[in-house]
Amino acid sequence: MSQEFNTAAKAMVTRDAHGTVRDVQHVEEVFVSTAGSPLLAAHEYLLRHGALLGVSPAELAHFSEAPEAEPRALGVELRYSEEKPQFDTTTVVFDQTLFGLPIWQAGVSVHLQRDPFVVVAAQSKRHAQVDADMPSADALKSATKLDKKRLTKELGIDQDKACDPSTFKVLRQRLMVYRYDPAERLAREHHDPAPTAAQTAQAAQVTAPTRHLHATLPLPPVSERVRAGRHQVVIELTFSVTWNGIADLAWVALLDVDTLSVLYLRAFIDDVNGLVFETDPITLNGGPLPSATSAQLNPLRSTVQLPELVSVAGTVSLTGPHVAVQDLEALAAAPPTRPAGSPFSYDARSNHFAAVNAYYHCDRFFHLVRDLGFDLPTYFTGTPFPSPVDHRGNIWGSTNTINAYCAGNGSYGILRTAFMLADLGDVANPIGLACDWRVVLHELGGHGILYNHVNSPNFGFAHSAGDSFAAVLNDPDSRAPDRFETFPWVYNVIGRRHDRDVTAGWAWGGVFDVGGYSSEEILCTTHFRLYRAVGGDGAELKQREYASRYTAYLMLRTIGSLTQATNPSNAEAYATAMVAAERGNWTSEDMVGGVYGKVVRWAFEKQGAYQPPGAPKPVVTEGPPPEVDLYIDDGRHGEYQFQEHFWETRDIWNRHDTDGETRHQTPIVCRPNHAYVRVKNRGTKPSKGGRVHGWHARPGAGLVWPDDFEPMTTASLSLPPLKPGEEVVIGPLEWTPIHPGHEVMFMSVTAPQDRANNDRLTGLPAAKGPTPAWRLVPTDNNIAMRALVPVPGGGGRCALEAAFCNRKFWAHNPFAKTARMEVRAVLPALLESRGWTMHFHNPGGSHFTLGPRGEREIRPVLVSGRDFSPGELADEGPATITVLVLANGIVVGGMSYRLDPELDAPARERPPAKDCCRPQPEPCNDDQRCDDKPPCDDKPCEPPKPPRQCCEPCIDDRCCPPPACC
Incomplete structure (x- = not known):
């Protein structure tokens, strides 16, 4: 799949290997509709831009009608399938039809934001060429009269010893059109990659194979009258039958109407206050493994509340509104019950402990989805609650195996979830796999949610996103010795990882991208890169937890926008759906969308996606960047690895005069200064046009766009064309700063094909705001911010301490809710080893509470220790005093003071008295603004010092350092 910019549509388009457009992302100019409903807005959009997706106006003749139940003499059309609202967005889905019948897994989706309706993306899985014959009237009549005996014969059920034909039941039957592919008739078997030596050594007691089998039936051969690659009118038959001990297992089969040959078959299943393991023992404690004894495992148990359990006549069972633990499979292992008020407390190696974990973790997943803002009945539209769970089930007829499954009901919902064992060394005292929260996430977060949206356990390009939920949600406080083992507790059996190397074949389009589990590892690596970039690599636990929750939310929202007809068949299509989902607001958390779209694209690019036409196959390299990718370097060369100190770019600088020099000078207040910025092009094609915009803000952290920023006097300058790899200084x-203490400088570069996320032409919610800078700046390489202040490193301790005399900045709470604030000083080793400290002379000191969008003036006081020389500073390398501002544990900004060995005294920030804002307003442009500011002769340090105590020569007779300086 390759990406390019379409100038006519002003959108980024993704083409498949045949050159057909599959995805459209409106990055340059959104499509705004005045229609009164999502369906009408989507129709209006397709009339305007449908040709890009191959849709002609004639195909929209019956756009608002549902597909037909019986074939009619109609050509190829798009017909209304469904609308999927989530938060502030709606996805409108159209089925592609022939004869009025839906074509199997073919359609078009349009993603819209509401109020007004704005189209942000469209995706197509329509078939470019459709050819089929209308079946005869006799064949159609016979298809409606198929009895149980004929169906069980055609499906091979009557010949399969694993099946109980008496349990066969038809759940749904309808006519469709299907393009027959012999390779897709049955689910393909797949294998895990070869185990490492360490895994082999660990796995001595494990008999479970690494080969993964799919549920199947012994189908008769396909009739010779059915031709591969040709469309056929088929019967979509959804049925259930007990198979290999799994009761009422649901299946879907496509039978050719004329010959009754089964052309496609899939089962809706895929492998893999009480005491529980809140997380698996490896994640929680670094061990022990599941082969340990109860005495070794019991200390890892935690007491938790088991919410909403049902009590009948004083007896409590493991049943609640979302989950019901039941003995459903062949092994008799009834879940425990307890008298009301009694705890569910059992040894770790017992079926009862597994049952309590099964309830807690499965219920925990549904609560997680709800807590992330999703309405459970809407999101799990086809799942009857409470959802049945068997804590000691069986699969493939075996109860003593290390496995689990989540089965679908064939009607867009979950049938049941079952767990086997985590260890086979002592099955008389079993340890259940339901004790592993990661495995539960794989089943419910992987297959469970897919059933409800695409009516399948799998994506069209990978096994599921279950591994991704397991990796992302367990990482923030994990103590596992290897961060990148997806299932560390049972790694000797489930040896999957999420740090897979593109050059070793783990690329999109690489040798391991064959669907199934290996493609899931590639997807998990991609998702985990996204998680790391948005905060998962942060030093603060709350930052990692935010990134974890956000990534889980975005995966849920993306999958919630999919349907059976639009189940992505490749990674790039899924990425487009994720970018479209990201553009919506996370309304339950009061966070605007349109912030991380470029990071999503980059995460897939780094894993090999978006290869250009003709690129070597299989893929062993990262994908290319977008065609035009302008950036202001913040040390990451235009990429998106996590960066906590996002305010420290050196490619923005200030000069007092228009001399074009590149060395930064501390701005002088109340007089014109001159800002410069260096812009580079990381893309593969030249940029055309564009502008650089500049803003400034008073010294501060926790800033919010656009509220806290003011345009520079020269608000913008044009950008010349830039070839790939070129750079230019603009x-x-x-601009005229009015606050001492070094104002924050803020720049963006925006151009056709690569607009900044704060550019209102994008239509992104982030551009309108309010958008916290901690989310906006580090996740868009078009934007950069400088709160990097040079302070004297060449004048010894006296000069450095004096630089903080009367210094102040403002700490902002960027959230729309009250936040607990922390101001934290991080001193470089050069100072810390010499006994230097910093404290804050303001109400609350370093810890205080601020209301929604509140602020507080912060006065940092630097207390000197032993002196240092310029030579010692040079030997230590770059040294920076960083003051971090945290809100609810998340770093939301900071001020950085870099020790400059060429400065031997604090920079003078005030002009001569005659240039001050009071009493003389010139050269300020806004008299009222200047009149509101304090006069230039600010108060001296507290307490005032006699001149003789100042260092010689005095740095500033109005601002003496404290006695320690001398």
Whole structure:
């Protein structure tokens, strides 16, 4: 799949290997509709831009009608399938039809934001060429009269010893059109990659194979009258039958109407206050393994509440509104019950402990989805609650195996979930796999949610996103010795990882991208990169937890926008759906969308996606960047690895005069200064046009766009064309700072094909705001911010301490809710080893509470320790005093003070008295603004010091350092 910019549509399009457009992302100019409903808005959009997706106006003749139940003499059309609202967005889905019948897994989806309706993306799985013959009237009549005996024969059920034909039941039957592919008739077997030596050594007691089998039936051969690659009118038959001990297992089969040959078959299943393991023992504690004894495992148990359990006549069972633990499979292992008020407390190696974990973790998953803002009845539209769970089930006829499954009901919902064992060394005292929260996430977060949206346990390009939920949600506080083992507790059996190397074949389009589990590892690596970039690699636990929850939310929202007709068949289509989902607001968390779309694209690019036409196959390299990718370097060269100190770019600088020099000078207040910025092009094609915009803000952290920023006097300058790899310095942008302490400088570069996320032409919610800078700046390489202040490193301790005399900045709470704030000083080793400290002379000191979008003036006081020389500073390398501002544990900004060995005294920030804002307003442009500011002769340090105590020569007779300086 390759990406390019379409100038006519002003959108980024993704083409498949045949050159057909599959995805459209409106990055340059969104489509705004005045229609009164999502369906009408989507119709209006397709009339305007449908040709890009191959849709002609004639195909929209019956766009608002559902597909037909019986074939009619009609050509190829798009017909209304469903609308999927989530938060502030709606996805409108159209089925592609022939004869009025839906074509199997073919359609078009349009993603819209509401109020007004704005189309942000469209995706197509329509078939470019459709050819089929209308079946005869006799064949159609016979198809409606198929009895149980004929169906069990055609499906091979009557010949399969694993089946109980008496349990066969038809759940649904309808006519469709299907393009027959012999390779897709049955689910393909797949294998895990070869185990490592360490895994082999660990696995001595394990008999479970690494080969993964799919449920299947012994189908008769396909009639010779059915031709591969040709469309056929088929019967979509959804049925259930007990198979290999799994009761009422649901299946879907496609039978050719004329010959009754089964052309496609899939089962809706895929492998793999009480005491529980809140997380598996490896994640929680670094061990022990599941082969350990109860005495070794019991200390890892935690007491938790088991919410909403049902009590009948004083007896409590493991049943609640979302989950019911039941003995459903062949092994008799009834879940425990307890008298009301009694705890469910059992040894770790017992079926009862597994049952309690099964309830807690499965119920925990549904609560997680709800807590992330999703309405459970809407999201799990086809799942009857409470959902049955068997804590000691069986699969493939075996109860003593290390496995689990989540089965679908064939009607867009979950049938049941079952767990086997985590260890086979002592099956008389079993340890259940339901004790592993990661495995539960794989089943319910992987297959469970897919059933409800695409009516399948799998994506069209990978096994599921279950591994991704397991990896992302367990990482923030994990103590596992290897962060990248997806299932560390049972790694000797489930040896999957999420740090897979593109050059070793783990690329999209690489040798391991064959669907199934290996493609899931590639997807998990991609998702985990996204998680790391948005905070998962942060030093603060709350930052990692935020990134974990956000990534889980985005995966849920993306999958919630899919349907059976639009189940992605490749990674790039899934990425487009994720970018479209990201553009919506996370309304339950009061967070605007349109912030992380470029990071999503980059995460897939780094894993080999978006290869250009003719690129070597299989893929062993990262994908290319977008055609035009302008950036202001913040040290990451235009990429998106996590960066906590996002305010420290050196490619924005200030000069007092228009001399074009590149060395930064501390701005002088109340007089014109001159800002410059260096812009580079990381893309594969030249940029055309564009502008650089500049803003400034008073010294502060926790800033919010656009509220806290003011345009520079020269608000923008044009950008010349830039070839790939080229750079240019843009400036000067004239501006007049009015706050001492070094104002924050903020720049963005925006151009056709690569607009900044704060550019209102994008239509992104992030551009309108309010958008916290901690989310906006590090996740868009078009945007950069400088709160990097040079302080004297060449004048010894006296000069450095004096630089913080009367210094102040503002700490902002960027959230729309009250936040607990922390201001934290991080001193470089050069100072810390010499006994230097910093404290904050303001109400609350370093810890205080701020209301929604509140602020507080912060006065940092630097207390000197032993002196240092410029030579010692040079030997230590770059040294920076960083003051971090945290809100609810998340770093939301900071001020960085870099020790400059060429400065031997604090930079003078004030002009001569005659240039001050009071009493003389010139050269400020806004008299009222200047009149509101304090006069230039600010108060001296507290307490005032006699001149003789100042260092010689005095740095500033109005601002003496404290006695320690001398």
